[in-house]
Amino acid sequence: xxxxxxxxxxxxxxxxxxxxxxxxxxxxxxxxxxxxxxxxxxxxxxxxxxxxxxxxxxxxxxxxxxxxxxxxxxxxxxxxxxxxxxxxxxxxxxxxxxxxxxxxxxxxxxxxxxxxxxxxxxxxxxxxxxxxxxxxxxxxxxxxxxxxxxxxxxxxxxxxxxxxxxxxxxxxxxxxxxxxxxxxxxxxxxxxxxxxxxxxxxxxxxxxxxxxxxxxxxxxxxxxxxxxxxxxxxxxxxxxxxxxxxxxxxxxxxxxxxxxxxxxxxxxxxxxxxxxxxxxxxxxxxxxxxxxxxxxxxxxxxxxxxxxxxxxxxxxxxxxxxxxxxxxxxxxxxxxxxxxxxxxxxxxxxxxxxxxxxxxxxxxxxxxxxxxxxxxxxxxxxxxxxxxxxxxxxxxxxxxxxxxxxxxxxxxxxxxxxxxxxxxxxxxxxxxxxxxxxxxxxxxxxxxx
Numbered sequence: 162x163x164x165x166x167x168x169x170x171x172x173x174x175x176x177x178x179x180x181x182x183x184x185x186x187x188x189x190x191x192x193x194x195x196x197x198x199x200x201x202x203x204x205x206x207x208x209x210x211x212x213x214x215x216x217x218x219x220x221x222x223x224x225x226x227x228x229x230x231x232x233x234x235x236x237x238x239x240x241x242x243x244x245x246x247x248x249x250x251x252x253x254x255x256x257x258x259x260x261x262x263x264x265x266x267x268x269x270x271x272x273x274x275x276x277x278x279x280x281x282x283x284x285x286x287x288x289x290x291x292x293x294x295x296x297x298x299x300x301x302x303x304x305x306x307x308x309x310x311x312x313x314x315x316x317x318x319x320x321x322x323x324x325x326x327x328x329x330x331x332x333x334x335x336x337x338x339x340x341x342x343x344x345x346x347x348x349x350x351x352x353x354x355x356x357x358x359x360x361x362x363x364x365x366x367x368x369x370x371x372x373x374x375x376x377x378x379x380x381x382x383x384x385x386x387x388x389x390x391x392x393x394x395x396x397x398x399x400x401x402x403x404x405x406x407x408x409x410x411x412x413x414x415x416x417x418x419x420x421x422x423x424x425x426x427x428x429x430x431x432x433x434x435x436x437x438x439x440x441x442x443x444x445x446x447x448x449x450x451x452x453x454x455x456x457x458x459x460x461x462x463x464x465x466x467x468x469x470x471x472x473x474x475x476x477x478x479x480x481x482x483x484x485x486x487x488x489x490x491x492x493x494x495x496x497x498x499x500x501x502x503x504x505x506x507x508x509x510x511x512x513x514x515x516x517x518x519x520x521x522x523x524x525x526x527x528x529x530x531x532x533x534x535x536x537x538x539x540x541x542x543x544x545x546x547x548x549x550x551x552x553x554x555x556x557x558x559x560x561x562x563x564x565x566x567x568x569x570x571x572x573x574x575x576x577x578x579x580x581x582x583x584x585x586x587x588x589x590x591x592x593x594x595x596x597x598x599x600x601x602x603x604x605x606x607x608x609x610x
Contacts, residue, residue, distance in 0.1 A: 181267075181407065182264055182266070182267065182404045182501065182502045182505040182506050183404055183405065183407075183408070183498070183501065183502060183505075185330065186330070186333075186334040186405075186408045187407055187408065188407065188408070188409070188410040188411075189333065189334055189408055189410070190204065190207075190334060190335060190408050190409050190410060191204070191410050192204045192205070192409050192410055192411055192421070194412075201420070201424060202424050202427065202428075204409065204424075205406075205409060205421070205424040205425050205427070205428045206338075206428050207334075207335065207338035207342070207408075207428070208338070208402060208405045208406050208408070208425065208428060208429065209251075209402075209425070209428035209429035209430070209431065209432030209433065210338065210341055210342050210345060210428075210432045210435075211337070211338065211341055211401065211402075211405060211494070211495050211498070212251055212398050212401060212402045212405075212429055212432065212433070212495070213345065213429075213432035213433055213435060213436040214341060214345070214488075214491040214492055214494070214495045215292070215395040215397065215398040215401070215492065215495055215496075216244070216247060216395070216398070216433060216436035216437075216439075216440065217345075217348065217436050217439040217440055217443075217488060218292065218295055218296060218299065218395075218488055218489070218491075218492035219295045219296060219298060219299020219300070219302075219303075219462070219485060219488055219489055219492065221389075221440055221443065222299065222443055222462060222485065222488070223295070223462065224385060224389045225240070225389065225440060225443035225444040225447060226443065226444075226447045226451075226459055226462070226465050227385055227447075227459070228382075228385045228386070228389060228444055228447070229443070229444040229445065229446070229447025229448035229451065229452060230447045230448070230451035230452050230456055230457055230458065230459035231381070231382075231385065231452070231457050231458065232382055232385070232448075232452070233365075233369070233448045233452040233453070234365055234366055234368065234369025234444070234445065234448045235369055235373055235375065235382070236369070236376075236382070236385065236386060236389060236444060237366070237369030237370050237441060237444060237445075238369065238370050238371060238372045238373065239376065239386045239389045239390065240389060240437065240440050240441050240444060241370050241437065241441075242372075242390075243389055243390045243394055244433060244434075244436065244437040244440070246390070246394050246589045246592075246593075247394045247398075247433050247436075248429070248430050248433050248434075249582070249585055249586055249589060250394060250399060250560060250563065250586065250589065251398070251399070251402050251426075251429045251430075251433065252426040252429065252430070252582075253563050253564065253567045253578060253582075253586060254399050254402040254403040254406070254563065255402065255403070255406050255422050255425035255426050255429065256422050256426075256567050256573070256576060256578060257403050257563065257566055257567050257573070258402075258403045258404070258406045258407050258425075259406070259411065259418040259419075259421050259422040259425070259576065260418065260422070260567075260572075260573040260574060260576035260577070261566075261572060261573065262407070263403075264400060264403040264404035264407070264502060264506055265399050265400050265403040265404075265506070265559065265562065265563055265566075266281075266282070266285070266400050266403075266404075266502060266503045266505070266506025266507045267506040268403075268562070268566050268572070269281050269506070269507065269562050270506060270507055270508075270509070272562070272566070272572075278507050278508065279507065279508060281507060281558060281562075282503060282504070282507030282508055284555050284558045285396065285397065285400060285503040285507065285555070285558075285559070286500070286503065286504075287551065287555060288395070288396040288397050288551070288552050288555040288559075289397050289496055289499055289500050289503070291551040291552050291555075292395065292397055292492065292496045292499075292552065293493075293496055294532060295492070296319070296489050296492040296493050296496060297316055297319050297489075298462075299462065299485055299488060299489045299492075300315065300318075300319045300322075300485070300486060300489025300490065300493070301315030301316045301318070301319060302315070302462045302463055302485065303315075303462075303482050303483075303485035303486035303488075303489055304318060304486060305463070306462075306463065306466045306478065306481070306482040306485070307479065307482040307483065307486065312534075313534055316534060319489070319493065320523075322490060322493045322494075325490075325493075325494075329494075334405075334408050337494060340494070341491050341494060341495075344487040344488075344490060344491045345435065345487075345491065347483065347484070347487045348439060348484045348487050348488060348491075349435065349438070349439060351480040351481070351483055351484035351487075352439060352442040352443070352446070352480075352484060353442075354476070354480055355442070355446055355469075355473065355477050355480055355481065356442050356445060356446060358473045358474050358476070358477060359445070359446055359449040359450055359473050360449075361445055361448070361449040366445055366448075369444075369448075383596070386596075387553050387596050389440075390553050390556075390593065390596065394553075394556060394560075394593070395552055396552060396555045396556050396558070396559040396560075397495075397496065397499040397500075397503070398495075398499070399559045399560070399563055400499055400502050400503050400506065400559065401495060401498060401499040401502060402429065404498075404502045404506070405498065406421075406425045409421065409425075415575055415576070418576065419576065422576065447459065447465070450468065450469060450472045450473055451465070451468065451472075454472060456468065462485065465481070466478050466481050466482060469481055504520075553593070553596075556593050557590065557593055557594050560586075560589070560590045560593060561590050563586075564583065564586045564587055564590055567583070567586070568583040
């Protein structure tokens with residue numbers, strides 16, 4: 162299946178298309194004609210919430226639990242900063258999609274040579290494996306906490322969720338979006354109740370959103386802060402968003418695509434603000450329940466679950482486990498879709514839809530499951546945090562091409578990013594690179610000392 166070529170404007174990016182990712186869903190959702198309206202905005206509601214899933218997956222839980230229990234509310238400003246970064250970068254993804262008709266993986270394949278594209282594909286797969294590691298661990302732990310299912314069996318059960326994805330995609334992409342939004346609502350309600358039960362001092366909470374230089378001077382805080390950034394601004398989400406916004410059947414005129422770009426950005430911004438509330442809630446819960454009671458080393462999900470009942474109340478552990486399972490299921494859906502997108506986009510690897518989803522899922526889940534089973538339950542917290550740092554280390558390889566593409570008139574035509582937006586995005590990329598370099602230098606220095 163191919164999409165028609167269109168001119169993006171003066172100096173536009175015209176090319177012969179070799180196909181589209183998620184071909185079965187491409188332009189499958191009708192969009193009302195005319196200018197911006199509530200009906201039109203509603204047509205665009207959905208992709209942003211699939212993206213938001215990645216900003217509150219089980220990996221976020223580990224970094225936020227560890228950060229809240231060790232440093233109290235101090236890392237809330239990192240959560241806020243990461244969310245602002247995410248909103249800006251995801252808006253660039255929508256811009257790239259509607260300006261060029263390509264997702265980020267396809268754009269990389271168009272712009273770079275085959276070998277570079279393969280290397281970028283391997284890096285993207287590494288990020289998805291790290292994401293799946295967090296999902297496998299989180300869902301398996303949630304099943305154990307709520308139903309008493311052993312961790313090893315829980316890991317195997319998580320492999321079966323690919324069939325849920327296949328069933329939902331047969332119904333239609335809107336069905337996937339509806340299930341994801343329903344699970345996000347369940348997560349939000351669960352944490353809202355837990356925060357109300359914890360009764361934090363809100364003046365202290367708000368003080369945590371004030372930036373602190375301790376992030377640079379304290380190696381442990383930097384490690385957790387970088388883990389929060391990696392858990393929030395996830396590289397596979399950039400590939401995912403630039404593809405799934407193209408499920409909307411948008412016209413090819415400049416005006417239609419400009420309106421579509423704006424509405425898709427509104428959708429993702431609102432969804433990511435919801436993700437901010439969830440991430441902040443996890444850290445606030447950890448700071449209130451653990452840091453303020455002298456428990457400064459809580460990173461294991463199981464340990465956090467066990468401690469909640471005596472500190473907050475008997476209902477808290479069940480709410481915690483339910484939200485964790487919902488997060489894991491949601492993250493599975495989006496990571497599997499992202500795996501399909503990067504495989505098709507970078508290397509144009511085509512299989513039958515059901516086999517493609519199974520292959521892309523197994524590429525990610527087999528190493529994740531192996532690590533989980535071999536390392537055991539006691540190391541799950543460390544594995545979750547490590548997975549998020551790996552994601553952060555992969556970020557520049559997705560962010561830098563995205564910023565470069567959306568700043569190029571040759572590629573974007575009249576929809577290229579304004580200079581102020583490119584400048585902010587470039588600064589975000591620079592911050593990520595600098596923090597990564599500092600983390601690597603500190604890690605190597607620790608090994609040598």
